[in-house]
Amino acid sequence: MRFQNLARFPDIGSNSYLMEFGDTRVVLDAGTHPKHTGTETLPLFELLEPDSVDAIFVSHPHLDHIGGLPVLMQQQITAAVAMTEPTRESGSALLHNSVNVMKAQKQELNEPAYPLYTHSKVDEMERLWFTRSPGEVFSIGHKERIECEFFRAGHVLGAVGVRMEWRGKSVFYTGDVHFENQTMTQAADFPEGKVDTLIIETTRGEHPRSPEYSREGEKRRLGEAIAETIARNGTVLIPVFAFGKTQELLLMLHELREEEVIPFVPVHIGGLSTKMSQIADRFADIEGRNHRSFEVLKDFEELKILPRGHREPEFHRGHIYALSSGMMSEHTVSNRFARRILASEEHSLFFVGYADELTPGGKLLEAGKGGSVQLDSHHEHETPIHCEVDRFDFSGHSPRDQIADYAVRCDPETVILVHGDTPARAWFLEELQRRLPDSRIIIPEPGESVEL
Numbered sequence: 001m002r003f004q005n006l007a008r009f010p011d012i013g014s015n016s017y018l019m020e021f022g023d024t025r026v027v028l029d030a031g032t033h034p035k036h037t038g039t040e041t042l043p044l045f046e047l048l049e050p051d052s053v054d055a056i057f058v059s060h061p062h063l064d065h066i067g068g069l070p071v072l073m074q075q076q077i078t079a080a081v082a083m084t085e086p087t088r089e090s091g092s093a094l095l096h097n098s099v100n101v102m103k104a105q106k107q108e109l110n111e112p113a114y115p116l117y118t119h120s121k122v123d124e125m126e127r128l129w130f131t132r133s134p135g136e137v138f139s140i141g142h143k144e145r146i147e148c149e150f151f152r153a154g155h156v157l158g159a160v161g162v163r164m165e166w167r168g169k170s171v172f173y174t175g176d177v178h179f180e181n182q183t184m185t186q187a188a189d190f191p192e193g194k195v196d197t198l199i200i201e202t203t204r205g206e207h208p209r210s211p212e213y214s215r216e217g218e219k220r221r222l223g224e225a226i227a228e229t230i231a232r233n234g235t236v237l238i239p240v241f242a243f244g245k246t247q248e249l250l251l252m253l254h255e256l257r258e259e260e261v262i263p264f265v266p267v268h269i270g271g272l273s274t275k276m277s278q279i280a281d282r283f284a285d286i287e288g289r290n291h292r293s294f295e296v297l298k299d300f301e302e303l304k305i306l307p308r309g310h311r312e313p314e315f316h317r318g319h320i321y322a323l324s325s326g327m328m329s330e331h332t333v334s335n336r337f338a339r340r341i342l343a344s345e346e347h348s349l350f351f352v353g354y355a356d357e358l359t360p361g362g363k364l365l366e367a368g369k370g371g372s373v374q375l376d377s378h379h380e381h382e383t384p385i386h387c388e389v390d391r392f393d394f395s396g397h398s399p400r401d402q403i404a405d406y407a408v409r410c411d412p413e414t415v416i417l418v419h420g421d422t423p424a425r426a427w428f429l430e431e432l433q434r435r436l437p438d439s440r441i442i443i444p445e446p447g448e449s450v451e452l
């Protein structure tokens with residue numbers, strides 16, 4: 001067996017890995033990198049011979065795992081492409097949205113390679129995807145059969161890890177994982193027992209989680225902060241990722257209303273969030289989901305949906321706005337709406353997800369109340385931040401110790417560390433070398449191959 005790292009950079013983004021089982025070749029994920037542009041966003045697909053891949057697995061529909069799939073499929077036309085049903089539905093919507101973003105960026109960034117694919121290409125490719133549910137054993141490969149199975153990964157609805165077995169050897173790829181329940185998505189349900197090669201994500205390797213942390217406590221802290229803002233007649237803006245975080249947040253607000261922590265005020269959503277919530281609602285009864293049968297668009301009371309084509313919702317005092325994008329990227333609803341919120345100290349801006357330091361959301365968090373931020377690169381002026389700014393930890397990734405514990409339980413011969421910044425992988429390397437002294441722990445360089 002052989003593993004090859006197809007990620008172009010040694011951090012998170014453009015996640016893609018090749019596994020070779022004899023002559024049978026499987027690509028795990030095909031993401032794009034959010035911090036680069038043009039063909040630099042793609043994994044090292046040029047290292048693959050055209051039409052040499054037997055199968056492609058997509059662990060979940062975040063763009064750092066699926067964004068490059070149409071490009072890879074064009075190069076690997078006979079590869080079978082497998083994912084879960086929620087990943088297929090939301091992945092298609094997110095890829096179509098990414099076509100729109102690339103078209104806008106083509107002008108703005110003067111990026112001739114954009115769009116990397118078109119709407120019709122996405123439609124064409126999508127027809128070739130096949131779906132499997134966790135618990136279904138299936139096989140891939142023409143010359144030799146590799147036995148495969150998906151396992152729920154917790155992270156977002158429909159996210160999975162993949163187990164592959166070949167000639168008595170097993171490989172498990174975690175994808176992005178959370179071993180604890182979130183409000184909507186239940187904890188990962190990974191296989192226990194011996195694994196020969198384990199490929200793990202290392203997102204949170206750099207920072208330990210505080211021992212006092214609990215998701216329930218953090219939810220209450222958010223609820224109280226919202227209640228205080230509304231009590232002073234202020235408005236709350238919560239920038240959220242359209243897929244995953246929006247639905248998690250709405251269910252959390254639903255619980256906070258029921259627990260009477262927050263008052264019963266209208267909640268606005270808009271942009272891509274509406275589309276992604278529609279898709280999530282279709283899977284309201286799926287295995288691995290809490291609040292079974294609760295459809296956010298139908299059952300969440302006083303939900304205000306921004307009509308299609310409207311750039312910004314109407315502003316109301318005392319309301320809550322959960323708008324995408326989560327990092328307040330330029331030209332998104334949350335970015336435009338932020339101007340109203342930043343202007344007054346009665347209002348609040350609360351972050352509930354990751355915001356990269358180079359994005360408007362990340363810069364705003366860094367500057368904090370009393371600072372100033374450039375929301376839009378076309379405006380030279382910085383906008384002063386008068387409102388309350390806070391962040392809450394509802395990460396969809398497992399704390400590092402839980403992933404390390406899982407790795408130890410797998411008793412692997414080899415552990416491959418992926419999906420993490422350099423210091424994050426370094427922590428896992430040290431921790432696992434100590435706890436698994438007989439195992440090989442590897443941080444693969446971009447393009448590097450490892451014989452297994």
Ligand SMILES: [Zn+2]
Nearest residue numbers: 060062155176
């Ligand atoms: Zn993810």
Ligand SMILES: [Zn+2]
Nearest residue numbers: 062064065176
């Ligand atoms: Zn990821």
